[in-house]
Amino acid sequence: MKFNALILFAAILLALLFNLGAAFAVDHSGHNMSGRDTVQPEEKLQGASTDEQQMTGSKNEYSNQGNSAHDGHVFQGSPDSGKADNWPLLGGFGLINGLTLLSAAILKSKSKKEGGSQVG
Amino acid sequence: MAKDLLKSGKLKTFVASKWFPGIFQFPTVLIFTAVVFELLFGPSSPGRNFGTAMTWVLWWPVIPLVFLLLGRFWCAVCPFATLSDLVQKWVGNNRPVPVFLKKYGIWIIDAAFILITWADHIFGIVESPRGSAVLLLLLATGVVAAGSFYERRTWCRYLCFLGGLSGNYSRAGILELRGAPEKCAKCKVQACFKGSDKAAGCPMFEFPRAMDSNAKCNLCGNCVKSCPNDSIRLSLRLPSKELWFIKKPKFEESFLAIVIMGIVFIQNITMLELGAKAQNYMEDLTGINSYPLSFTVTFVIAMALPVLALYISSRAAGLSNGESALKNFALFGYALIPLDLAGHLGHNLFHLLAEIKTVVYTGAALFGISAQGSTAIVGNETIKLLQFVLIGLGTLLSAYTAYRIAKSNFNGGKITASAVPFIGLIIILALVNIYLFNQPMGHRM
Numbered sequence: 091m092k093f094n095a096l097i098l099f100a101a102i103l104l105a106l107l108f109n110l111g112a113a114f115a116v117d118h119s120g121h122n123m124s125g126r127d128t129v130q131p132e133e134k135l136q137g138a139s140t141d142e143q144q145m146t147g148s149k150n151e152y153s154n155q156g157n158s159a160h161d162g163h164v165f166q167g168s169p170d171s172g173k174a175d176n177w178p179l180l181g182g183f184g185l186i187n188g189l190t191l192l193s194a195a196i197l198k199s200k201s202k203k204e205g206g207s208q209v210g
Numbered sequence: 211m212a213k214d215l216l217k218s219g220k221l222k223t224f225v226a227s228k229w230f231p232g233i234f235q236f237p238t239v240l241i242f243t244a245v246v247f248e249l250l251f252g253p254s255s256p257g258r259n260f261g262t263a264m265t266w267v268l269w270w271p272v273i274p275l276v277f278l279l280l281g282r283f284w285c286a287v288c289p290f291a292t293l294s295d296l297v298q299k300w301v302g303n304n305r306p307v308p309v310f311l312k313k314y315g316i317w318i319i320d321a322a323f324i325l326i327t328w329a330d331h332i333f334g335i336v337e338s339p340r341g342s343a344v345l346l347l348l349l350a351t352g353v354v355a356a357g358s359f360y361e362r363r364t365w366c367r368y369l370c371f372l373g374g375l376s377g378n379y380s381r382a383g384i385l386e387l388r389g390a391p392e393k394c395a396k397c398k399v400q401a402c403f404k405g406s407d408k409a410a411g412c413p414m415f416e417f418p419r420a421m422d423s424n425a426k427c428n429l430c431g432n433c434v435k436s437c438p439n440d441s442i443r444l445s446l447r448l449p450s451k452e453l454w455f456i457k458k459p460k461f462e463e464s465f466l467a468i469v470i471m472g473i474v475f476i477q478n479i480t481m482l483e484l485g486a487k488a489q490n491y492m493e494d495l496t497g498i499n500s501y502p503l504s505f506t507v508t509f510v511i512a513m514a515l516p517v518l519a520l521y522i523s524s525r526a527a528g529l530s531n532g533e534s535a536l537k538n539f540a541l542f543g544y545a546l547i548p549l550d551l552a553g554h555l556g557h558n559l560f561h562l563l564a565e566i567k568t569v570v571y572t573g574a575a576l577f578g579i580s581a582q583g584s585t586a587i588v589g590n591e592t593i594k595l596l597q598f599v600l601i602g603l604g605t606l607l608s609a610y611t612a613y614r615i616a617k618s619n620f621n622g623g624k625i626t627a628s629a630v631p632f633i634g635l636i637i638i639l640a641l642v643n644i645y646l647f648n649q650p651m652g653h654r655m
Contacts (some may be wrong), residue, residue, distance in 0.1 A: 164584060176250040181627060183347040188355045194301040194358030201303065 212386070212445035221444075225431040234287040239646065242289035248576075249343035259339045260572040265338045267565045271558030273372075274551055277379035278449065281387075285366055285376060285428035290353045291413075294365055297357035304361040307368060307415075315368030316462040320469055322371040325471050328509055331480060332502050363413040366480050367426060374466055377425035379554075382450040382607070383546045387427050389418035393441035402433035402442070409435035418442055423452055425463075450607045453544045454614035460546055461536060464543020467550055468520045471639060472513040474553040478646040479512065516639065520546070523631040530627030531620050542632045543617060545612035549636055556597040563588050563596075568590020585653075597647040605640040609633045 216222045224230055241264070247262035252619050256262040276284050285291060298304070311318075326335070326345065335341040349370075356365035389402065402418050405411035409432040412418075416426050418433050418441070434442045479485040488508060489501075498504045524538035531538070564586040571581045616629035 116577060138477045164582065175253060176340060179340070179347070180250055180342065183351060186351055189353050190351070190358050191297065191301050193305055194297075197359070198301055198303050 214443040214445055216442065216444045217513070222434070225434045225444075230431050231283075231286045235289075235292050238245055238287050238324055239289045239292050240344070240603070246343060246346055249339045249346065249428070252339060253572075253575075254339060256339055257335045257568065258572060260569070260576055261527070262336070262342055263565075263568040263572045265342055266559055268569050271555075271562035273376075274379055275555045275556065278383050279385070279554075280429065281380040281383045281385045281424045282373075282376045282426070283385075283426040285370075285373060285414075286430040288366070288372075290349060290370070291363060291366055291428075293350060294353050294357035294363055295413075298361075301358055302361075303359050307360055307364050310547060311364070311368045314372060316460070316466065318369060319371050319374035320462060322369075322471065322531070323374065323466070323514065324469060327369060327476060331476075331505055331509070331526060347449060361581050362415060365486050366428070367414050375470065378463065378467055378470070378547050380424045380427075381452045382551055383424060383452075384446055384449050385431060385444065386424055386447045386452070387418065387442065387444050388431075389433075389437075390439075390441045390443055391419075393439045394419035397439055399438060401436035401438060405432070406436040406438075409433075411436075411440050422455075422457060450548045450611050453547060453611045455618055456541070456544055456615070457539075459540040459544065461540040461543075464520075464540045464546075467543045467546045468516050469513065470550045471516050471546060471553065472516045474550070474557055475516070475642065475646065476509060476512050478557055478643075478651070481648065481652040482649045484646075484649055489643065495500070519635055519638070523635040526631035527628045531616075531624045538628070542612055542628075545608050545615055545632055545636065548607035549604040549639060549643075550600075551638075552600045552607075556600045556604075556643065556647060559596055559600070560593050560647075560651055561653070562618050563593050564590065571590055594647060598644060601640055601643050601647070605636060608636045608640075612636060 216225065220616050224632060242624070245261045245264050248259055249265075252259045252261055273284060330336055330341075333341055335345050353365045354370060387523060393475075397419070399406075400417070400419075401411075403416070412432055414426045414428055418437075419429075421427065428446075434444075479488065489504060492508050493499060493504045496504065496505070496507060520539060520543060521535060524535040524542065527538045527542065528535050533541075566583045566587055567583065571585070574581045612632040613625070613629045616625045620628050
């Protein structure tokens, strides 16, 4: 029984490693969605320009019609460049969790058969 | 003695009812499912993704406030906790918690917190729907594993990184759950811990009779339902009061307190022009052109400096109170928690108030409604003012906590002499926070 549990545990661990590897491999493939690459410093530091504009008294381009009480940045409702396809990622995690649940179910039924030395 | 909120019939009835806390769990599971779906299959730009907006602009900034006002109640209704309960119901083996987890769980939490912050800057989590999804799925995997094999909410108590944070912040919170000593002393059944036909035993392994902290209690109400003696009291207390009388200080909990300070600094610095300059300086100094490497060096320095500063304060206090630096570190590290909370809230207040409408816009987009406009609900100057007020309050509470800790543990002239190095450190950390908040900050989305 211990051997079976060990094999299942190893399978889960391997699946997790492969899955994480795959996740990060995609992230480094040049069109990743990591903030490091997609969000440029000048874009990120919008608050900076807003503040500078406020300090110099110039019109705040991010405010509502020059209302300096509202900074932030403008959300534009233009369509997104694309939607992600993360089915493989979800499938990978589903597999890991499925294997975990399976191994737990096997252990549970085995414990029941053996009379159980469970707590709680 | 503070007023028992459960004396009010309506609240007691509600907490003892079968609807509590399920009535809150159901919506959080629904929203969480929608968030994960959006993270995985929604727009790939974080600023347009409902999942990232909900998680990092709404939930993450609000959660420290929830800990302050309601203790760890979030943990009772957290979707991961619900997942853990379901897994246990289906396939749970209910094995005892491994000893190493009981002993080193908080170190795992400390390490996980540091690792997640580091990974956020290296791989992208907050600003990446995919990265956020990977984080949530990894957490779900841990929850499923813990729920499959171990009893009660092992994950929540011993492994959840947010649980470590919420534990620390709840100590500074205003809610306190305890058993009435005179009633508990006569109790033979201990249904609060063991459970009854009305509810399961405490999922967080707490025994209200012996509780002297709210760091682990998630206010799930199971003990209220099960107690045959009507012994459980829920009362209001002064913020940070629990920290004044820590009986068994733990080095790792104080370490987490100072680590959180470092993390808030990192989160602030990386959103400032100053951060970019520091990064460039580091690259010039070390000759490292790789972002991950140079960031890691900056990260280690930024994380180590507050820890080192606390250690130096502990050494200085040791000169007057005769205790070792490590003991003073463990004892007085708790005094930083109010300032941690203030810094964390202050940093996130910017994202909450300057970006909150992103949640509305991205939510509307789910239904095909195109909206545009400013994401802020108040101006930057107002946010700054609120941040300074928060830091001011946090500094006062932390400084007073340092004094009360000294008063609880030392006598005579040792009280002031022990507290002064830590009050000095608290003031320095507060000034750093104020300086950082005074810089123009970038948005998350």
